[in-house]
Amino acid sequence: xxxxDSLIFTWWNTSLAPSAKSRASPEDRELVCNVIRFLINVxxxxxxxxxxxxxxxAQYLIEACAIEGYEYKIGVSSSGRSSFDTCYIYDVSKVAxxxxxxxxxxxxxxxxxxxxxxxxxxxxxxTPFYLxxxxxxxxxxxxxxxxxxxxxxxxxxxxxxxLIEEHGEPPYIVLLGDYNxxxxxxSLSQHVMATRDLKLASKRDELFYNPFWKCLSxxxxxxxxxxxxxxxxxxxxxxxxxxxxxxxxxxIQGKHWRLTTDFEHVVxxxxxxxxxxNRKSIFDHVPVSGQVEKVY
Amino acid sequence: xxxxxxxLEKGLSAAEKAEANxxxxxxxxxxxxxxxxxxxxxxxxxxxxxxxVNSPIADLASLANLRPRxxxxxxxxxxxxxxxxxxKQLAKWKIDRNGYPCTIILDRDEMYxxxxxxxxxxxxxxxxxxxxxxxxYKLLSMVAAAEEDGDENEDDA
Numbered sequence: 316x317x318x319x320d321s322l323i324f325t326w327w328n329t330s331l332a333p334s335a336k337s338r339a340s341p342e343d344r345e346l347v348c349n350v351i352r353f354l355i356n357v358x359x360x361x362x363x364x365x366x367x368x369x370x371x372x373a374q375y376l377i378e379a380c381a382i383e384g385y386e387y388k389i390g391v392s393s394s395g396r397s398s399f400d401t402c403y404i405y406d407v408s409k410v411a412x413x414x415x416x417x418x419x420x421x422x423x424x425x426x427x428x429x430x431x432x433x434x435x436x437x438x439x440x441x442t443p444f445y446l447x448x449x450x451x452x453x454x455x456x457x458x459x460x461x462x463x464x465x466x467x468x469x470x471x472x473x474x475x476x477x478l479i480e481e482h483g484e485p486p487y488i489v490l491l492g493d494y495n496x497x498x499x500x501x502s503l504s505q506h507v508m509a510t511r512d513l514k515l516a517s518k519r520d521e522l523f524y525n526p527f528w529k530c531l532s533x534x535x536x537x538x539x540x541x542x543x544x545x546x547x548x549x550x551x552x553x554x555x556x557x558x559x560x561x562x563x564x565x566x567i568q569g570k571h572w573r574l575t576t577d578f579e580h581v582v583x584x585x586x587x588x589x590x591x592x593n594r595k596s597i598f599d600h601v602p603v604s605g606q607v608e609k610v611y
Numbered sequence: 612x613x614x615x616x617x618x619l620e621k622g623l624s625a626a627e628k629a630e631a632n633x634x635x636x637x638x639x640x641x642x643x644x645x646x647x648x649x650x651x652x653x654x655x656x657x658x659x660x661x662x663x664v665n666s667p668i669a670d671l672a673s674l675a676n677l678r679p680r681x682x683x684x685x686x687x688x689x690x691x692x693x694x695x696x697x698x699k700q701l702a703k704w705k706i707d708r709n710g711y712p713c714t715i716i717l718d719r720d721e722m723y724x725x726x727x728x729x730x731x732x733x734x735x736x737x738x739x740x741x742x743x744x745x746x747x748y749k750l751l752s753m754v755a756a757a758e759e760d761g762d763e764n765e766d767d768a
Contacts, residue, residue, distance in 0.1 A: 416719035420712065421729035432719070470712075470723055477705075 320609040321575070322409060322437060324560055325360040325582070326491040327602035328450065328544075332369035335391050335398035339372060343597055347372075348380040350584050351404065354602060355382055358582060361406045362435070364491050366450045368402040376402065384408055390415050390433075390448075395426035401448055403433065411436040418447075420470045427452075427463070429470045430492070438609060442487060442571060445478055447471060449492035451502075457495075464496060468506030475507070485520045487572055487607075488563035493544070493600065497556050498528045509561045513576065520564045524574065526605060527559040530581050539588040540581050543601050547594070560605035575606040625709070632710020639730050653692065654751055660687040660698045686715065686737065690750040699750060701743045718742070 329347050331339040339347075347365075354360040368376075373389045382404075390401035394417065405412055413434040420427040433446040451457075451467050471490070478486060490509070496502045503509045503525065510516050511528035533541045542554035549555075566574040582602040590598045640657065647655045664681040684705065687698035703716035712723040715733050717740060724730040737743055 414719055416721070418721045418723075420723040420725060421732065422725035423728045424732070429723075432721075473723070474721060 328600035335400035468502030
């Protein structure tokens with residue numbers, strides 16, 4: 316496949332700045348720079364969404380980690396007492412970033428950051444792609460069984476449904492983020508309707524396909540990660556697959572763009588897993604990727 | 612035997628709850644307009660208004676009786692002291708069949724309001740938005756045509 320015919324989407328929770336409040340040392344930022352260079356130069360990422368980034372961190376990356384042909388877009392914006400803490404890096408020869416907007420839910424005075432929607436035009440045909448980038452609350456603040464976890468999935472799906480209704484034919488939608496839920500959690504599997512069933516996703520236009528069902532466990536001894544997020548104090552598992560990239564029916568139907576199903580979704584970046592396992596490190600997530608290819 | 616009565620009761624109860632929610636939402640807009648009245652000397656009125664989707668293709672389809680024009684609802688304001696003043700859109704508006712959540716879409720940001728307090732807070736946020744403020748300012752600055760004619764005649768004399 317020609318490299319020009321494919322787009323690789325990557326998400327990484329950098330851990331630099333939870334809720335956009337930076338806690339990073341110069342060495343931490345340098346490691347993030349190295350990861351970005353690896354993702355672009357080695358893994359050919361077209362579009363990278365970074366989470367837990369402050370404005371200061373993003374400014375540092377823009378200056379210290381400028382890469383020819385790539386632009387940055389800072390997505391940091393306040394949301395109640397917290398913030399959207401994102402930054403986007405993209406290949407301008409393949410992708411035009413049109414708009415970044417916030418999707419929130421509020422009950423009483425409390426706000427929930429459901430997602431940031433990023434509208435793109437991609438390829439020579441300027442096909443619209445719609446990204447929903449999420450960072451849902453940690454299990455520390457919103458436990459696994461908390462009803463609010465369902466609400467995140469429900470409201471994300473509501474926004475997706477509104478977009479589908481406007482669009483006419485099945486749109487190209489990519490969901491990325493740290494959901495702090497595994498693929499089998501109801502928030503994703505039931506409310507967002509992100510299935511493991513590729514065949515069903517190809518037939519039913521309301522379904523999304525979640526390739527990260529394949530990443531619930533390591534399958535080889537020399538493979539470092541049993542997921543994307545490392546929690547040292549886990550009793551039964553230290554790894555979870557909280558970071559995922561999920562694709563709409565249009566990519567499975569594959570009329571103009573198609574998901575590459577044979578793809579290494581959890582990106583093993585040299586130095587990152589070692590940093591994650593290190594007790595003193597702030598890093599606890601591995602980057603994740605997904606690829607789509609042009610259909611002629 | 613199938614129990615239809617139980618499900619009918621559920622439906623009636625849900626309908627009652629939905630009506631109560633919608634009445635509560637209406638009361639928030641009533642309070643909003645009461646305060647707008649006081650703040651703008653009765654000039655600015657805010658309502659939820661239907662608009663047609665702006666699309667040349669949709670317009671043609673509608674003219675040819677192929678498809679009715681699509682509509683959407685927006686929170687909109689007008690100056691009610693000006694005759695035939697058109698509503699100006701401030702933000703798009705959606706409401707669930709149960710009343711809540713209602714959704715305010717400002718520019719492209721979406722805010723799901725799950726209850727009365729969050730609706731009030733987000734209407735406050737709407738009013739404090741600079742673009743919305745500019746729309747309201749322009750409405751306030753509109754001068755009635757009769758007033759203008761009256762001023763011109765005074766000058767002529």
